Amino acid sequence: MPKIVFLDTNTLGNDVVDQLEEFKKLGDVTFYDSTSPEEILTRVKDVSVIVTNKVVITKEIMLKCKHLQLVAITATGTNNVDLLAAKALNINVKNAVNYSSESVAQQTFAMLLSLVNGIYSYDQRVKSGQYSEESSFTWIGNSFSEIAGKRFGIIGLGNIGTRVAEIATAFGAEVVYYSTSGIARNERYKLVDKKELFSTSDIISIHSPLNVKTADFVGENEFNLMRKSSILINTGRGGIVNEPALANALNKGEIKGAAIDVFAIEPTPLDNPLLKINSPEKLLLSPHVAWASKEARKKLLEITYANIKEMKLN
Known part of the structure; x- marks a missing residue:
């Protein structure tokens, strides 16, 4: 069963917990409210999928993740992932568009x-x-x-x-x-x-x-x-x-x-x-909240779920 890790679920709000539970159908899922830079490697080194909103995924991190197939970003922006390194390492990066x-x-x-x-x-x-x-x-x-x-x-x-x-x-x-x-x-x-x-x-x-x-x-x-x-x-x-x-x-x-x-x-x-x-x-x-209606966050997680499911993980 593929391992999936969510690094910063506190960015998604507490009212979508039931929807997060659905991801367990896709693999062995671990949820973290937040992740500091010092904690990233320990939490991702053995996973197939990293799910992140704002946690930065660098080339150095990806080089040490031998099983990593996908970085799923729960946002539209992709500036928190080294896209060139991911491409070179044959790691897929998928974001979510037009949800908010x-x-x-x-x-x-x-x-x-x-x-x-x-x-x-x-x-x-x-x-x-x-x-x-x-x-x-x-x-x-x-x-x-x-x-x-x-x-x-x-x-x-x-x-x-x-x-x-x-x-x-x-x-x-x-x-x-x-x-x-x-x-x-x-x-x-x-x-x-x-x-x-x-x-x-x-x-x-x-x-x-x-x-x-x-x-x-x-x-x-x-x-x-x-x-x-x-x-x-x-x-x-x-x-x-x-x-x-x-x-x-x-x-x-x-x-x-x-x-x-x-x-x-x-x-x-x-x-x-x-x-x-x-x-x-x-x-x-306002505190960077314009994107975050409940409906938008629900759609965001639906897109993220589809992004992971269509990968047909090993």
Whole structure:
């Protein structure tokens, strides 16, 4: 019976335990909540399948795994596995794609609407009792703007970016996009260059992978191009937005606000400048959770199960 090891099940949540049990039909399975770099080799050296989300699998590790046939990644990104080494060693690497489009799109708009509409400040106004003391039936506060009629710029028009574009269109926004690969993705939306996207968009939403082309893609120069009334959303990948530059842009009022779900280092260090901006209400943060609706995680495990099953392990 092939040996299968899950190295970081805590990334999948506690509400999918029953689904994890299904993997026992495929072999002798061992589950670990998390795995430190020092523990990796001991846990994988005799297995046929490694299942990992964020645990890094290096060439050195794979060289010592004589029975390893597959590294199954419970994510879309493959940057935690040395792909060149795996190919040279004839080890299959399979990821999961298009499982979280609805989840990420939903969280993108949840964060955007909360930020744009000032939901927290209105909620607090009522719960604090201040609204009860008003002389008027309404308290407008700092007001909010509609998405309808705004230019909605998307960086990366893959499965998730396209779903965000569809929802933005339903709100009445004009959708434009920038292709980090240089390939036109969808004739329904206008393809623009980087300068036009940053200088003309009211809302910019990031949905591209992190690679050599997109690392620090949004920095000081881009914030200088953006409108003072514009909002940046990143539910794509940490490292695409330069975090010190974003903090500086918010502090200087170069943009109106930002919503960030992903960070250059995760979990976020306490000295991250985004945790110390002058006006915290301009910034909405979440802990890399946009991908993780229960439905998305269920689909992710279904894809991973199929990836292992179709290998016909020895």
